Amino acid sequence: MAGAVAEVIEDVPSALLIEAATGVGKTYAYLVPALLSERRVLISTGTKTLQDQLFAKDLPMVCEALGRRPRIALLKGRSNYLCHYRLEAAAGDAIGRGRQLATIESLRRLARTSATGDLTQAGILAEDAPLWPQVTSTVDNCLGGECPRFNDCFVVRARRRAQDAEVIVVNHHLLLADMALKDEGFGDLLPEVDAVIVDEAHQLPEIAGAFFGLAVGTRAVRELGRDVLREMERDAPEMVDLRDRVAALQAAVAALLHCSEAWPARASWAEVGDAPGVLPALSGLDLALAEMEDALTGAADRSPGLDQARGRCTTLRGRLRGWLEESPETVPWVERFKQSLMLHRTPLDAARPLAERRAARPASWIFTSATLAVGEDFSHAARRLGLPDDVRAERLDSPFDFSRQACLALPEHPLPNPNTPGYTRACIDWAWPLLSGNPGGGFFLFTSHRALREAAALLRDRLPPERPLLVQGEQPRAELLARFRDSGDAWLLGAHSFWEGVDIRGDTLSIVIIDRLPFAAPNDPVLQARAASIEAGGGSPFMEFQLPQAVLALKQGVGRLIRDANDAGILALCDPRLTQKPYGRQFLRSLPRFHETRDPVHALEFLHNARQGRGDAVCV
Ligand code: SF4
Incomplete structure (x- = not known):
């Protein structure tokens, strides 16, 4: 991997897709050639936690080993x-x-x-x-x-350090803000660089959808009202009409929230846009913003805060009007929270803007992740990242000996259809030997919160009270993970956010059970619109989009199990479609070569033997 990265860094402009399974040493394999090249390099990670780890731990270690002292900067969103x-x-x-x-x-x-x-x-x-x-x-x-x-100002200082650095560590949100030319203030966000390394690149297309789209929310409108009141009371107390304008703005927000009360958490605009009162409420909000803008124009010279509020008001109104405009390339949809509403327009496909912005920034682009290929095929990742079909792509298998370290358990007799009401109970019944018989801990991963809650209720009844049961949603994620690590034998029931970004080794996380194949929710408004668009172009949304997405998501979940050469574990996949549907083979072929069994009890024996470090670990 280091050799491939070095070649691509020398060859500007160029691109490389490289899948590096757990244990390859992906971070070092791109840091070493990047630092040896003495080029200006931007590294983008998926999360702020990874960004901090790279900046505080990995980069200093590699610099020390190589005897290099480049100027390094960490830059986050403001x-x-x-x-x-x-x-x-x-x-x-x-x-x-x-x-x-x-x-x-x-x-x-x-x-x-x-x-x-x-x-x-x-x-x-x-x-x-x-x-x-x-x-x-x-x-x-x-x-x-x-x-x-x-x-x-801390933001100004961080930007200056980044402009002056040779190695800049950012996260995908910031990289995309820069690529989407979203104004983050103070001129150019990121400096010109020779190479861009995108780690956890599988996350980039989804995040890109948000950055190349448009969103406006009631929370920002309410915050504007609150800030206007504060600035007025301090710098222009006699301008009481501002108070009336704020009241009108808050009333317009309340009216919009009122008519969206019964909406689902996420819905397409086509589904909810003709609900009674919605269009008048949106017009009312537009009018209230226009009147606020007028009032602030007359107050702008009273304080920088009021002047700045006028700018915010103009921007919010512009976004609302932009959102209301028809645009066939984007999907209008809404997101309902307890006390706020977001209006989104997401591009049907972020690949084109990604390709255009990359072309505008000639550099070596390296996209890496543990999950980019479906089997040997990179075409899905390449398409979504806006890369050409013939982009250089390489895959590095895990150096771990999965056949000795890990066992894949599948049900002997297929469980009922995952869409039937008794499915979660059937999963628990089948996996019960694993749930009750493992002295270590495990993850039970779900694709829906409803199934997660149902499993939590069932397991609370069945597991002995001394067995810790940690459930996503009952505590913050970081707290759940800390308790999971400390307990050593807990079961953690998690949905999407636990499928990736968790690195726990040893017996503490020695079993991963997955209830369903992680197909995206079919009622997701953006997915529905993308599927319709692929279909309209004569393609198959399932084969071209949903299936490869689900394969990559499953690989992420499975990746939680074996984290180093001494780890041992069991992967239990409950979904009957793996063995009953022709596409099930695509999932299985994309996984490492596990030992396989149809009997959870034998899987436990395998794990026991693997723990003893015996060479005769056998799965029947
Ligand atoms: S208002 Fe802007 S410039 Fe002033 S301190 Fe805050 S971030 Fe910095």
Whole structure:
């Protein structure tokens, strides 16, 4: 892998797709040639956690080993950095609220002492804390050059470090913000580079959909209203008409939320757009934003905050109008939360904008992940990433000995159809020897929250009370994982977010049970529109999109099991379609070569023997 990466870095412009299974040492295999090349390199990771790990651990280690001292910068999206200006405004709001004031004091201390102002690393606030957006900035509410704290602004400083660095570590959201030319403020986001390495590249197309699309939400409108009131009370208290405009804006938001109360969590606009009162509510919101914009135009010279609010108002109105416009290349859909609504327009296909933006930035592009190929075939990943069919692609198998370390258990007699009501109970009955007989811990992974909840209720009745049962949704993800690691014999029931990004070794995670093949929910509005578009072009949405997507998702889930050469484990796949449907073979062929059994008890014996490190581990 290092050789292939080195060749591609030397050959500008070029592209490489490289699948590296767990254990290959993917990170080192791209860091070493990148650092030896002495070129300017941008590395993009899937998550902020991986970004931090790369910056704080992997990069320093490889630099040390190679004796290199390049200038390295870590750059995150602006919402990760404390904003001095908004922190002080929030401090003013918090007077009299004891607990929040204590948190604000901790944040002020951080603002004084931290070199980076990185809130994610500080551990003071949870990422979903209501205070988070109040003490960080968005491009809409940042005062930019008008800000009295511009010179010591953490966002500005981080951008400057990145502009000056030879190796820049970002995440996909930031890379895409840059590619989509989304204005993040302060001019160019990322510097020109010779090579871009996209790790966890399988995540890029989905995230790209959001960046090349358009979204506008009621939460941003409400925040605008709140900020206008605060700025008015401080700098223009006599402009009472602003108070009326804020009230009108909040009423328009409330009317829209009221008529969307019964909508599902995600729905296509075609499905809900003609509900009674929706179009008048949207017109009402547009009008309220227009009147607010007018009122703020008259107040803009009273303070930078009011001037900036006018800009935000214009942007929000522009987005709302853009969303309302017909556009055949995009899918309009809505996302309903408890107290807010998001209106989205997602491109039918992000491949074209990805290809165009890559062409506009001539560099070596390296896309790597543990899951890019379906069998030996990279065409699905290449198509979604906007790469040509003949792009150079390589696959590196895991160096682990799966036939000795891991056992695949499939039901002897196929379980009922996964869409029938008794399916989850049947999965538990079949997997019961594994659930009850393993002295270590395991993951039970689901494709739907409904099945997860049903399994949790059934297992609470059946597992002995001393056996820890951790259920996604009952605690934050990080807490669940910490408890899982500590307990050593827990069962963790998880949906999508536990299928990837978890690295737990040894007996603690020695069984992975998967209830269904991870096909995307057929009622997802974006998936439905993409399927219709493929069909209209004469293709098969199932073979061209849904199946390869599900194969890659299954590979991610399976990848949780064997994490190093000493690991041993059982993979149990309950879904009868694996053996009953012709396409089941595509899934099985894409997995490493496990020992196979149809009997969970034999699988446990295999695991026991593998744990003893005996060479005669056998699966019957
Ligand atoms: S420049 Fe923007 S992000 Fe920086 S402190 Fe000022 S308002 Fe906050």
